[in-house]
Amino acid sequence: MGTSRVDRLGPYILLALTCAAGWLFKAHCGATWTGDEQYLTGCYSDALPFWGLRGVAAGQLPYVESRIEYPVLTGALIWLEGLAARTLAGPRADAADFLLVVSIVNAAFAFAVMRMMERAGLPLLRRWCWAAAPPLILYLGHNWDMLAVALAMAAILAARRGEPAAAAALAAIGTAAKLFPILLLPLLGLSALFQRNRSWTARFRSAGGLALVAVVFWGALNAPLAARAFENWAEFYTFSRERSGTAASVWEILAVQGWWNTDLATRNLWSFLIFAGGAGAIVAFGWPRHRDHLWALFTPVLAWFLLTNKVYSPQFDLWLYPFLLLTSRRLWPIAWFALGDVGAYWAEFWFFASLGGGGPGVTQMHIAWAAAFRAAALLWIIVDIVRGRAPDWVMTRARQEARNIGSVHLKR
Template sequence: MNGWTKRIDPRWVLAITCLLGWAFKGHCGAYWLGDIQYLTGCYSDAVPFWGLRGVSAGQIPYLEARMEYPVLTGWLIWAEGLVTRTLFGSGATAAHFLFVVAAVNAGLAFLVLAMMRRARVDRTRQFAWAGAPPLVLYLGHNWDMLAVTFAVAAVLFARRGGLRIATALAALGSAAKLFPVLLLPVFGLAALFARGGGGVWRRVGAATVLAAIAIGSWGLVNAPIAVQAFANWSEFYTFSSARSGTAASVWEILAQAGWWVTPVPTRNLWSGLVFLGGAAMIVGLGWIRHRARPWLLFAPVLAWFLLTNKVYSPQFDLWLYPMLVLTSYRLWPVAWFALGDIAAYFAEFWWFAGIDGYHPAASSSDIAVAATFRAASMLWLIGSSLLRPAPAWVLCPRTAPDTA
């Protein structure tokens, strides 16, 4: 372990990172003039949501206002709006709301670090999270940190053998953002093929219990809203299905190059088939090495999902980054992924600025180069997860050396 990691507390590093994240988004607040939100990257979903989703008026999500997020995120947005109006009164603005959103996300980032410390993740990995570039980019961007926190908690509970709690956490995470649902098949397979788990029917029973926990946990928070306001509740799912794609996704890059221009239904079909086929291969090959710890396969499956999905919004990298910090055999490929994230972030936002005639501007070719760099690091990490053993902190958490 390097001497500086012994002397510096990662919580102080995380505090600095969160302050940088707030400064990155908060410097222009709600005052977007001359495409500053794209030129400097200070765009935040909190700003339009303040006025356009009834947050400033205190409208109840789904029942009184539209909300294109899953239920737990919708309620988090409402709660943050309540805090904003309480703290700042009638003079509350979108800038105040952005501050509250960033503060809550910072609290969640500290919770993730606390879970890592409790799990005895080695200090180098703690610092990798504490100084995470995605936290600077996305702390004030939107509300995906809620689902990230649930996903990290689910992975760490699964590591301890608490599959039932892990399943409930993953299901609740998918009620905040959909991606933690990818943990559920891994947990089911872990129960179904557990060594020393008894006979076939006992293992089938264990997997069935996990399925019931997942359905019950997800349904508990979704059913009341779905029954009362189905159209608004389902907007997240219908909106996701109807979207054509985003500029940094593989499908849109291919379309911009004129190589494969497809209508939305065709894109939905092929992206789904490619993901499912690749995910099955990742789990099948990874099972040979990681059968005792199948939760390690979540990171490569999630990376493959991002690569094959028709939508690759910038903040999606925040989903993957902590999973790579926890499960990657080495951390230097994670650093390459973070660099690709930064490049793709500014390429995409400068592309928006260029459309409006501002500079610096980026082209679709610039986005393709940045996305290709990021994709190469992700493919490397997927391959490494299948060929390399678990990281040292997983195998021997009390004496694990730092890895780099």
């Protein structure tokens, strides 16, 4: 009984400590930054500039009264967190109070992910890995991506339970928080389109129904604001299209090294084509082993998206980490990825500090080495998941039971 209680509560206790460390990592700089301390000490957080520059301190409504370069569900969360900070701290509320609220809410999402992992039967060791996740320390107070992570995890587990409509709805809601959960929708559609032992009419009807569910849920969240303040609502999509890249993305590294420097339109086109081609190859090569649980290929498709996208912000690694624990067969590549994430984080921020002469002299070549180390882990993960048989906890219950029955007959 005692061991069982430790196994159950231990990861939650460690997760609480990790979340506290994540808040302290960002909060130690206070409500303002001096010089380049946000880069030198790693305490940069989007919460601090958003407090003053995006109307959070003034209580302005996102999109209606202020522009926010996030999808609508994240914009709503930012407004609610700003309201909570102003309510709890009163007239003296500042960016540090806002950062505390942001960290607490993100911690709640991290606990929700842990609970989902537990209910999904994820091995205890992997739950300990989530409880001590380095990305949680680095990014818990960084911005608001944990909302989309939790929704994407809920969508994945709904697909695992054999509830594709719920999975499509949750993925669409997640896409209204951050774009990456949309990568699950084509996998759900393909699963519906190629169901075994069903007529093509039934298959098309099922796939069309999932598409309709996704459109309805995404549209219900976006249409009101798009109709009232289209330009501000579209800021996220405009901003994403017009960004040239970030320092740790493969495109920026290629450009800086003089290997492939293109204009923005060409970069947008090629990043999409290379991602789409690679994602198609992942599904094609993974089909023989994962046809009955295509949602498991969400992890390698997301990893490929991170590798090929023109923007690779540091916190993007938080998107992938819990899904690696869910679907990857081995822990070594996950550890490699986490180490690369830490290296890329400090290389990028110390590079920004070094531009002003106050940093440790980190150059873009250092960023390239850290990014290459992380990219090698991602490629290993992609190949390993695609080529290997899914772990037992990935399988749906019906599929796992069928496999177990088959094993019994073979033994007989």
